[in-house]
Amino acid sequence: MNDLSNKHIVLGLSGGIACYKAAELCRALVKAGASVQVVMSEAATQFITPVTMQALSNRSVFTSQWDDRESNNMAHINLSREADAILVAPASADFMAKLLHGRADDLLSLMCLARPIAQVPLILAPAMNREMWQHPATQRNMSQLKADGAFVLDVGQGEQACGETGDGRMLEPEEILADLIAHFQPKRLAGKRVLVTAGPTFEMIDPVRGITNLSSGKMGFAIARAAQEAGAQVTLVVGPVSLPTPRGVQRVDVKTALQMQAAVSPLSDSSDVFIATAAVADWRVESPTDQKIKKDGSGALPVLAFTENPDILAGVAQSKRARSGALYCVGFAAESHDLLEHATAKRQRKGVPLLVGNIGPATFGQDDNALLLIDENGSKALPHAHKLDLARQLVAEIAQRLSNSH
Numbered sequence: 001m002n003d004l005s006n007k008h009i010v011l012g013l014s015g016g017i018a019c020y021k022a023a024e025l026c027r028a029l030v031k032a033g034a035s036v037q038v039v040m041s042e043a044a045t046q047f048i049t050p051v052t053m054q055a056l057s058n059r060s061v062f063t064s065q066w067d068d069r070e071s072n073n074m075a076h077i078n079l080s081r082e083a084d085a086i087l088v089a090p091a092s093a094d095f096m097a098k099l100l101h102g103r104a105d106d107l108l109s110l111m112c113l114a115r116p117i118a119q120v121p122l123i124l125a126p127a128m129n130r131e132m133w134q135h136p137a138t139q140r141n142m143s144q145l146k147a148d149g150a151f152v153l154d155v156g157q158g159e160q161a162c163g164e165t166g167d168g169r170m171l172e173p174e175e176i177l178a179d180l181i182a183h184f185q186p187k188r189l190a191g192k193r194v195l196v197t198a199g200p201t202f203e204m205i206d207p208v209r210g211i212t213n214l215s216s217g218k219m220g221f222a223i224a225r226a227a228q229e230a231g232a233q234v235t236l237v238v239g240p241v242s243l244p245t246p247r248g249v250q251r252v253d254v255k256t257a258l259q260m261q262a263a264v265s266p267l268s269d270s271s272d273v274f275i276a277t278a279a280v281a282d283w284r285v286e287s288p289t290d291q292k293i294k295k296d297g298s299g300a301l302p303v304l305a306f307t308e309n310p311d312i313l314a315g316v317a318q319s320k321r322a323r324s325g326a327l328y329c330v331g332f333a334a335e336s337h338d339l340l341e342h343a344t345a346k347r348q349r350k351g352v353p354l355l356v357g358n359i360g361p362a363t364f365g366q367d368d369n370a371l372l373l374i375d376e377n378g379s380k381a382l383p384h385a386h387k388l389d390l391a392r393q394l395v396a397e398i399a400q401r402l403s404n405s406h
């Protein structure tokens with residue numbers, strides 16, 4: 001998805017070994033559809049050459065405030081006026097200290113100071129040794145920079161170029177990209193706690209076999225990501241899938257429907273929105289065996305007795321908080337035909353204000369989907385699109401219903 005199309009990003013590099021990651025970041029920004037203008041401090045050019053950054057951004061790099069390529073000779077003004085955001089990655093301890101004091105003795109700091117503060121966000125991706133990161137001066141500078149309107153991203157944790165281990169590494173390029181994309185999304189669910197279930201469940205037959213289904217978890221993961229981008233605190237309870245956890249989302253892994261219910265139940269007590277996308281198995285084997293069921297060569301077939309799983313969504317929807325409107329519940333219906341009719345009936349049966357229908361065989365495992373939203377006022381179709389795109393639209397629909405009810 002071209003999440004940054006029509007965005008112009010000024011990518012600033014200050015001096016630090018993490019400059020090597022800025023090359024990958026630049027490429028990722030361009031791939032996401034952004035136009036990228038690189039500005040480097042003199043120290044940054046000691047770590048990576050402007051030639052590399054020019055080739056990756058397809059624009060010549062600015063390094064000096066005395067550069068006379070701009071006809072008015074005011075690169076710091078022109079560059080900062082064009083930008084949708086200034087992203088400094090890496091932001092060194094020294095560069096942040098400089099910004100804090102409003103110093104402007106090179107192009108990068110001059111441009112940051114000259115940016116129209118209300119229109120052009122300044123986003124900093126710090127990178128430094130763990131002692132430098134923990135130093136009270138750095139921590140003090142960071143809080144002041146935040147108070148002055150900058151957005152300071154997290155740092156990574158782990159092995160550092162100096163051989164020490166701890167906090168202070170620059171985030172990986174794909175993490176910075178995800179944070180930047182999230183930055184541009186409207187904060188429709190700011191301060192809300194959102195609980196999402198996703199994926200299939202796996203019901204054991206014996207220690208090596210089980211019953212599951214073809215749900216990939218992609219729609220639920222996209223919804224968790226979209227809710228997080230919209231400013232919510234998101235917990236994702238997930239059956240066995242192999243998908244990366246969306247950035248900033250708390251993930252709880254479970255296997256069976258009973259485990260999913262046990263995880264969801266306490267979390268729903270402290271959530272504002274519950275979105276059930278999981279394809280929970282309707283039945284489980286009544287008595288899974290401790291030992292593998294063996295084929296004895298006689299041709300005798302095993303006999304499995306089933307019992308019904310609890311309906312997690314219907315249970316949560318009947319809770320006091322859901323009935324009082326404190327918890328807004330959203331269900332999903334995967335149907336193969338007569339979507340409107342089946343999904344409307346399912347909304348009633350589950351007792352939820354909003355039910356989202358989709359055609360199961362057409363969506364399982366795919367990156368695209370189409371949704372049909374059904375609430376007390378009728379239905380609304382969200383046409384065929386990428387699941388993340390649909391998830392963002394669904395989040396907007398939910399946020400609107402939340403604000404209408406208050």
Ligand code: C5P
Binds near residue numbers: 282312331332333334
């Ligand atoms: O009844 P059906 O499985 O079609 O309902 C689908 C909706 O109910 C989804 O939102 C799904 O996550 C939820 N569900 C559940 N627990 C179950 C079965 C379904 O939460 N045992």
